[in-house]
Amino acid sequence: MMPQVLTRLAPQLIALVVLMGLVTLFYPGFLSISYSDGRLVGPMIDVLKRSAPVALLAIGMTLVIATRGIDLSVGAIVAICGAVAAYMIASGYGLPLALALALVAGLAAGLWNGVLVAVIGVQPFVATLILMTMGRGIAQLITEGRILTFTDPAFAFIGSGTALGLPVPVWIWLGAAVLAVALLRRTALGMLIEAVGINRKASAVAGVNATVLLVAVYMAMGLCAALAGLIITADIRGADANNAGLWLELDAILAVVIGGNSLLGGRFSIAAAVIGALIIQTITIGIRLAGFPSEYNLVIKAVLVLVILVLQSPRIASEYAFWRQEARRKREAQLKGAGR
Amino acid sequence: MLLSIRSLTKEFPGTKALDSVDFDLRAGEIHALLGENGAGKSTLIKCLTGAYQRDAGTVTLEGREIAPRSTVEAQDLGIGTVYQEVNLLPNLTVAQNLLFGHEPRRMGLIDSRAMRLRARAMLAEYGLDLNVDRDLATCSVAIQQIIAIARAVSLSGKVLILDEPTASLDAREIEMVFGVVRNLRDRGLGIVFVSHFLDQVFDLTDRLTVLRNGRHIVTEETATLDRVRLIEHMLGRSLQDEVLHSRPPDRGPRPELLRFTGFGRKGRIEPFDLDIGAGEVVGLAGLLGSGRTESAEAIFGLQPAQTGEARDRSGVLDLSSPRKAIAAGFGFAPEDRKTDGIVADLSIRENIILALQARRGWARPIARAEQARIAVDYIRRLDIRTSGPEKRIGELSGGNQQKVVLARWLAMNPRFLILDEPTRGIDVGAHAEILHLIHQLVEQGMSLLVISSELDELMAVSNRIIVLRDRRHIAALAGDEVSGPTIMRAIAGVDAPVEKGAVEKGCVEDAPVEAAPVGTAPVEDAPVKDMPVEDVPVEKGGE
Numbered sequence: 062m063m064p065q066v067l068t069r070l071a072p073q074l075i076a077l078v079v080l081m082g083l084v085t086l087f088y089p090g091f092l093s094i095s096y097s098d099g100r101l102v103g104p105m106i107d108v109l110k111r112s113a114p115v116a117l118l119a120i121g122m123t124l125v126i127a128t129r130g131i132d133l134s135v136g137a138i139v140a141i142c143g144a145v146a147a148y149m150i151a152s153g154y155g156l157p158l159a160l161a162l163a164l165v166a167g168l169a170a171g172l173w174n175g176v177l178v179a180v181i182g183v184q185p186f187v188a189t190l191i192l193m194t195m196g197r198g199i200a201q202l203i204t205e206g207r208i209l210t211f212t213d214p215a216f217a218f219i220g221s222g223t224a225l226g227l228p229v230p231v232w233i234w235l236g237a238a239v240l241a242v243a244l245l246r247r248t249a250l251g252m253l254i255e256a257v258g259i260n261r262k263a264s265a266v267a268g269v270n271a272t273v274l275l276v277a278v279y280m281a282m283g284l285c286a287a288l289a290g291l292i293i294t295a296d297i298r299g300a301d302a303n304n305a306g307l308w309l310e311l312d313a314i315l316a317v318v319i320g321g322n323s324l325l326g327g328r329f330s331i332a333a334a335v336i337g338a339l340i341i342q343t344i345t346i347g348i349r350l351a352g353f354p355s356e357y358n359l360v361i362k363a364v365l366v367l368v369i370l371v372l373q374s375p376r377i378a379s380e381y382a383f384w385r386q387e388a389r390r391k392r393e394a395q396l397k398g399a400g401r
Numbered sequence: 402m403l404l405s406i407r408s409l410t411k412e413f414p415g416t417k418a419l420d421s422v423d424f425d426l427r428a429g430e431i432h433a434l435l436g437e438n439g440a441g442k443s444t445l446i447k448c449l450t451g452a453y454q455r456d457a458g459t460v461t462l463e464g465r466e467i468a469p470r471s472t473v474e475a476q477d478l479g480i481g482t483v484y485q486e487v488n489l490l491p492n493l494t495v496a497q498n499l500l501f502g503h504e505p506r507r508m509g510l511i512d513s514r515a516m517r518l519r520a521r522a523m524l525a526e527y528g529l530d531l532n533v534d535r536d537l538a539t540c541s542v543a544i545q546q547i548i549a550i551a552r553a554v555s556l557s558g559k560v561l562i563l564d565e566p567t568a569s570l571d572a573r574e575i576e577m578v579f580g581v582v583r584n585l586r587d588r589g590l591g592i593v594f595v596s597h598f599l600d601q602v603f604d605l606t607d608r609l610t611v612l613r614n615g616r617h618i619v620t621e622e623t624a625t626l627d628r629v630r631l632i633e634h635m636l637g638r639s640l641q642d643e644v645l646h647s648r649p650p651d652r653g654p655r656p657e658l659l660r661f662t663g664f665g666r667k668g669r670i671e672p673f674d675l676d677i678g679a680g681e682v683v684g685l686a687g688l689l690g691s692g693r694t695e696s697a698e699a700i701f702g703l704q705p706a707q708t709g710e711a712r713d714r715s716g717v718l719d720l721s722s723p724r725k726a727i728a729a730g731f732g733f734a735p736e737d738r739k740t741d742g743i744v745a746d747l748s749i750r751e752n753i754i755l756a757l758q759a760r761r762g763w764a765r766p767i768a769r770a771e772q773a774r775i776a777v778d779y780i781r782r783l784d785i786r787t788s789g790p791e792k793r794i795g796e797l798s799g800g801n802q803q804k805v806v807l808a809r810w811l812a813m814n815p816r817f818l819i820l821d822e823p824t825r826g827i828d829v830g831a832h833a834e835i836l837h838l839i840h841q842l843v844e845q846g847m848s849l850l851v852i853s854s855e856l857d858e859l860m861a862v863s864n865r866i867i868v869l870r871d872r873r874h875i876a877a878l879a880g881d882e883v884s885g886p887t888i889m890r891a892i893a894g895v896d897a898p899v900e901k902g903a904v905e906k907g908c909v910e911d912a913p914v915e916a917a918p919v920g921t922a923p924v925e926d927a928p929v930k931d932m933p934v935e936d937v938p939v940e941k942g943g944e
């Protein structure tokens with residue numbers, strides 16, 4: 062069991078290690094971690110913390126993509142949930158209610174997407190494009206167009222606090238990932254989602270309740286987006302309806318793809334997608350630390366992502382296998398020649 | 402010979418779509434290509450038009466061997482195709498469509514005046530005079546079809562393939578298109594005509610070729626082949642296995658298990674009554690589109706019935722979805738294994754336990770060890786040829802995939818199992834094994850509904866056979882009534898009960914004109930009065 066998981070994760074892990082090595086070449090202190098004031102400090106800890114939103118979104122996005130779907134609205138859901146939480150806090154409703162309502166808002170957004178996709182049959186791209194457009198507007202209505210700030214230390218703790226030496230956002234995405242993997246792989250959910258993603262019709266004929274399963278997947282995505290929205294909002298102590306979670310859907314999709322998950326649905330790995338999120342964040346922070354002018358950031362990031370994806374592509378893999386086979390054959394031929 | 406195909410073979414993973422097929426097309430003939438679903442018609446056409454590359458065999462056009470690798474290359478060689486769905490661009494004008502990609506140019510720019518003139522001249526050849534600046538979408542479907550033909554002929558000009566060109570036309574429009582096609586034949590083109598409408602085949606074509614299960618069955622002059630014989634060729638009486646010539650033992654009347662009354666769905670299957678006995682096998686016979694699969698899908702809740710009800714001894718059953726049907730103890734192995742049966746990227750183990758797991762619900766997973774036990778058990782019992790239970794099911798052959806789908810249902814231990822074309826596209830060995838399996842299941846008391854285009858197979862397993870035509874259950878045959886000739890007469894629309902009367906062997910009337918009564922020749926081994934048919938079998942769409 063364990064070696065199988067490692068084989069699956071190997072390309073992502075290798076890419077991450079190589080990237081960390083590259084950054085260290087330019088910025089020797091990248092891997093250094095120190096302990097002060099009861100918490101761990103260092104660039105890698107920063108990577109772990111800054112990865113939180115994309116890692117959380119990648120968990121849900123992996124499931125959506127496994128069902129052969131896509132969710133473009135997650136950035137907008139992040140903004141809505143952040144706005145809801147900030148509004149509740151600012152209006153004095155207290156933290157528990159604010160958190161609960163933000164999560165409910167995420168679930169409701171997911172339900173909307175899920176119903177459009179699974180019940181009405183709108184293509185996922187189009188269905189979620191609707192909420193992508195509308196969601197940010199809803200968030201702006203909630204914040205009344207302003208950046209809604211608050212001063213609630215308990216809420217801010219979610220975004221910038223420390224627990225057991227690590228930033229709270231790290232615990233949240235780690236916990237969500239472990240929970241998701243356990244829920245999917247210790248029950249039959251993971252297999253059923255894969256079955257629906259590969260062949261919805263055949264799964265339905267076999268009695269799988271594909272419609273309910275699809276709606277549930279989009280709701281899980283909404284929940285992940287709500288968590289990401291809470292972290293982002295708590296971190297800056299304010300809800301910015303215009304910028305919170307902007308373009309994060311694309312980073313999430315990228316993380317899933319770097320994680321080796323096919324956009325055509327089917328077999329999926331949440332762990333690989335989360336490592337994909339770490340890779341993206343390592344690139345982002347690494348470029349800055351390595352001292353490249355900030356205008357190079359996006360171009361370098363794109364090139365690195367391209368290299369990772371090309372190296373992962375099945376065509377390269379089969380070419381590599383072929384090349385190795387040829388090399389072995391040549392070696393054997395040489396040995397034979399030497400033997401005579 | 403204009404076009405000559407020898408030993409054409411095309412394999413897909415798990416199936417041989419074409420197995421050493423021969424086919425000849427003369428210049429100046431209309432040649433029908435017939436066969437049920439999966440017979441290999443479309444594969445043959447795709448090999449001709451360059452959509453597929455053949456695995457073996459030769460194709461010679463005017464004595465020169467060809468191997469087109471794209472439709473454009475096939476067109477340049479002289480082979481043009483017109484499909485059922487018009488393959489043109491509705492938002493462009495008639496002239497643009499006719500000359501798309503071959504526009505007359507002047508100084509590098511499209512010469513629209515010349516284009517209009519050329520288009521008008523092209524259509525004039527077909528007796529059409531219409532404004533070529535109109536958008537194609539504003540023309541009737543028949544005109545669009547003729548424009549598609551005109552375009553195909555102007556681009557290729559030797560061989561014209563018509564793939565179900567009349568499926569969306571009414572009778573007058575069909576006559577119009579047929580006029581054009583006959584005209585082209587007289588100009589010396591070789592025309593391949595694919596259609597499910599037997600009337601049109603008899604009306605239009607000079608010769609016909611029947612394919613079945615990827616093999617060439619017969620090529621004959623249309624005028625000398627009668628309708629019952631044609632259906633016999635299409636449905637096949639081919640397999641020479643011992644199993645196929647036995648009849649199931651008659652164990653007398655059985656306790657009733659299920660009763661469907663007035664069960665139907667608009668546009669798919671007319672309301673029907675059907676009783677299923679415990680441990681009984683009921684066979685559904687009929688041509689493609691006659692309502693066989695539609696009946697099964699209504700029963701299994703895939704296309705839930707809108708009228709009527711289903712009962713068992715304990716009361717009315719809710720069959721509004723597959724889940725409900727499964728809860729009622731039903732199982733369904735669908736006709737199209739690839740799209741409706743297997744989940745290709747999952748393992749054999751996961752495919753086998755899928756239905757079982759779906760019934761238990763996601764929160765109660767079947768333990769991995771138990772899954773493996775079930776999978777290994779069925780791999781052994783059904784003799785599924787695989788290196789192990791973790792192999793991707795998509796990598797298995799068609800017969801083994803079918804066994805996995807069967808295993809999925811057997812693991813559920815259903816009381817009523819529907820098998821839609823359980824042996825389509827699988828090799829002879831697996832074929833016999835699946836028929837044996839059906840016998841075993843019946844021994845254990847399971848009830849089955851079997852749909853098959855192979856009449857021998859159907860007769861070998863069914864206690865009772867329901868014949869369907871035009872989406873209706875039109876006859877039920879049991880006991881001594883079950884024989885090839887009676888079934889085929891019922892399908893062809895010749896009244897089934899044999900009447901005593903004159904037997905005129907070998908008498909065949911001319912090919913019928915559209916919708917005219919059809920004379921039918923007697924079948925050798927069961928004499929029947931030569932009688933007109935008022936309700937000829939007409940195919941409507943696909944199954």
